[in-house]
Amino acid sequence: MTESDWRKEEDAILFQPIFSTGWRFYATVTVLGALVLWGVISYIVQYREGLGVTGMGFPVSWSFYIINFVFFIGISHAGTLISAILRLSQAEWRRPVTRIAEVITVLVLGIGGMNILIDLGRPDRIMNLFYYGRYQSPLLWDATSVTAYLTASSVYLFVPMIPDIAMLRDRCAPGWRKFFYQTMALGWEGTPAQHRVLNRAIAILAVLVVPIAVSVHTVVAFVFSMTLQPMWHSTIFGPYFVVGAIFSGTATLLVAMAILRKVFHLEDYLQPIHFNYLGLLMLVMVLLWTYFTFAEYLTTYYGNEPNEMRVFFSKFTGKYALFFWGMVVCNLVIPFPILAINRLRTIGGTVIASVFIIIGMWLERFIIIVPTLANPRLPEYAQGSYFPSIVEIGIMVGCTALFCLLYVLFSKLFPIVSVAEIREGREHTEEIVHKRLSRYAPGLGKLPQVNP
């Protein structure tokens, strides 16, 4: 096939961003690149001067970077977990969503892990984790889980993409790109044997990534709950963090879908029903998150332990009340009615709810980490306060911009909606669904004649 051929194909719009480049692409890359540069410069300043350039001190010795670490890792749950669950449950509507989700995971997970390195006082000694690593430390559990998840989700992103890469290889003019796709396609020809191996690999990976994904955010929570500190030492932190992670992850996925739909004109692929279904999932997460938060705070309040109560009231009515109630508004008060009322659960509605949830979940990470540190048991630091410095803000902006930039570059190299899966769906969905239904619905034994 030649290069011009792709324009006549049915799914030409999915190849469009790869083969044609407009000024918008360059403008986006420039803006994002500048923001990333700001983050890089901020980090260079911090590396040379020390962590003193941040707003941290005693007793708030963990803040923005750890908050962002937890926040980004949370968002990374969007992708692989949702995609794996949708694949395993054979939800047919998953087809245009899976890749959009999986890319979020791989990119954000890397950036989340990076935030831990940014937070280190001595990043030059990172190899000590291998020389002197102690497995009793939850930080090493994190390192293990995050690397395992990053590996698994990268493979899980790559394997289903092989047929698409082969398609690109066949449509590409000779050059570095052709060579790149040719290498990445691993000799995919689409033979039945190859399809069998591929489907089996995807099925195994989908099962494998679910427990890894759950473990990642559980051990992130364990970093806090394994200490004895007031309002950290909680048994529900593991599942609470996992719920929060899927919550913020789904919100991010919805925002990404809306943006891609608009920018790449994917209206035919990403229909309102996709937003509706994911909105329903998010509604469940709103309720779960609220339930966990309620259980956590009521238990603390009822127990009335003095040290915990000081942290509790600093969140409820004290210095951090604005953040706490802001979190409640962003995570429950605004999204709940939007997602619960059918008429409001539209594309616009779910996106508005998602934006608030993303902000709310960042506030949640803040409200979990900072007030506990600011209220230690001994009263020596009565005025423990924290305000982020320009360096910390620069690095946070840089991290967010880096994520967007890598996402843009990914969508420039690979189709952001899986062409192979869309085509497979177009050809086989009816047959697959009918087969499944016929197993339990009486009177559906025979395949209706669709095309005589």
Added chain:
Amino acid sequence: MPRWGMVIDLDKCTACQACVVACQVENNVPFIEEKEYRRSRAISWMKVISETEGSFPNVRTQFIPRPCMQCDNPPCVRVCPVHATYLSPEGIVGQIYPRCIGCRFCIAACPYTVKYFNWYAYSARVPKEMHRADDPDVSVRPKGVVEKCTFCDHRLQKAKDKAAVEKRTLHPGDYVPACVESCPSKAMAFGDMADPESIVSQLARSPRAFRLMEALGTKPKVVYLSERKLYD
């Protein structure tokens, strides 16, 4: 094997801060600029904290000198990813500065908030002349690592060396941290908690004895004596 411990009699303490100054000088604890102090980054291995009760005119303030509690079950050691903080066989919780990666997990995990971080290379920022007053037995800390009270561990090493040269065992009183040595009101005692006859063991059996936040199960080896128990 001795278990080193400290007893602080709060009813004798006058809050004169001699222990704070002695510690600062003994351990090369860096002085920091006022700007840094305002960002609450002062390092103080030994710190006198105060607890005020009641309202005027019935006010009572208790001063509490607070070194590292040298827990037998230290939460900071448990969470360190690189074994940079450890519990020695003689019960001293130490910090390996050249190994610490500066993740500050131990700071977050310590219920007594006794661990401090070098946000900048503070030792390099003090005037050069002041380094002539440095204690040669204690390493100065680079930027980006955690530091803490070590019960003047270097004094233990010196005392052991001296005893070995003199071919004898360690006597009580051979090893005393700088803070205890400097206390003018004799409110502090130091010794071997494993020896039931030592002064610290005898004082620790007093009905006035308590440890900070004993319910946490950290098993501190700093025992306080007071008529009024605090944070126990």
